[in-house]
Amino acid sequence: MIRVTIYNEFVHEKEYEEVKKVYPQGIHTCIANFLKEDSDIMVRTATFEEKEHGLSEEVLSDTDVLIFWSHARQDEFSDEVALRVKKHVLRGMGLVALHSAHYSKVMKTLLGTSMTLKWHHGETERLWCVNPTHPIAEGVPEVIELPMEEMYGEFFDIPKPDDVVFAGWFSGGNVFRSGCTFTRGYGKIFYFQPGHEEYPIYYDKNIQKIIKNAVRFVNPVVRKESDLECVGQ
Numbered sequence: 001m002i003r004v005t006i007y008n009e010f011v012h013e014k015e016y017e018e019v020k021k022v023y024p025q026g027i028h029t030c031i032a033n034f035l036k037e038d039s040d041i042m043v044r045t046a047t048f049e050e051k052e053h054g055l056s057e058e059v060l061s062d063t064d065v066l067i068f069w070s071h072a073r074q075d076e077f078s079d080e081v082a083l084r085v086k087k088h089v090l091r092g093m094g095l096v097a098l099h100s101a102h103y104s105k106v107m108k109t110l111l112g113t114s115m116t117l118k119w120h121h122g123e124t125e126r127l128w129c130v131n132p133t134h135p136i137a138e139g140v141p142e143v144i145e146l147p148m149e150e151m152y153g154e155f156f157d158i159p160k161p162d163d164v165v166f167a168g169w170f171s172g173g174n175v176f177r178s179g180c181t182f183t184r185g186y187g188k189i190f191y192f193q194p195g196h197e198e199y200p201i202y203y204d205k206n207i208q209k210i211i212k213n214a215v216r217f218v219n220p221v222v223r224k225e226s227d228l229e230c231v232g233q
Helices: 017-022 027-037 057-061 079-090 099-103 105-111 205-218
Strands: 002-008 043-045 065-070 096-097 118-129 143-155 163-170 174-186 188-191
Touching: 002 027, 002 205, 017 065, 027 043, 027 065, 027 205, 043 099, 043 118, 057 079, 065 079, 065 099, 065 143, 065 205, 079 096, 079 105, 079 174, 096 099, 096 105, 096 205, 105 174, 105 188, 143 163, 188 205
Parallel strands: 002 043, 002 065, 065 096, 096 188
Antiparallel strands: 118 143, 118 163, 163 174, 174 188
């Protein structure tokens, strides 16, 4: 059984009617619902307003894979919790960072770069699978058409990925490394660009398939509880 914790700020869904219409119970609930379709995945959720953002030491110790979506409260996210997540990734917990989570304290502290990129709202995206033999690409078509998405464009200031699995092309001409894997310590990380809160991206069956594949890919083979104690302290 893969123990998955889904963190979502759950802020935009409360503040903006147009977002609430798309995700009335929150992005985290949408993702939890399709993950629960698979009998080998057990899901819990966490949100920004919970104590310790719902990511206590107890929760993370009982998590194999953390799915992380954040945007509006990046700067307000607890430094202590960000370092706690980093510690668990270094010890082997898998991390799937979605959309604007690239700019989270968690990703910045793990990857060590500015994580900046170009962006603007409202373009068509063609998500190309550029590494079809990768496990995250299993059962995924060569190209996925997303009628409307927030454009993310290069230059994307990230360290060299282990693998680039997906590349996005946007109708305005920008391109982007939309699906990248990294290894930090014992932990695997997958960053996946699609998922702006105003658009129903996480209802797309192909996007769901990618996230399910990513959960299995980053699921730890080894989980160390004593190594790398001092890293990030």
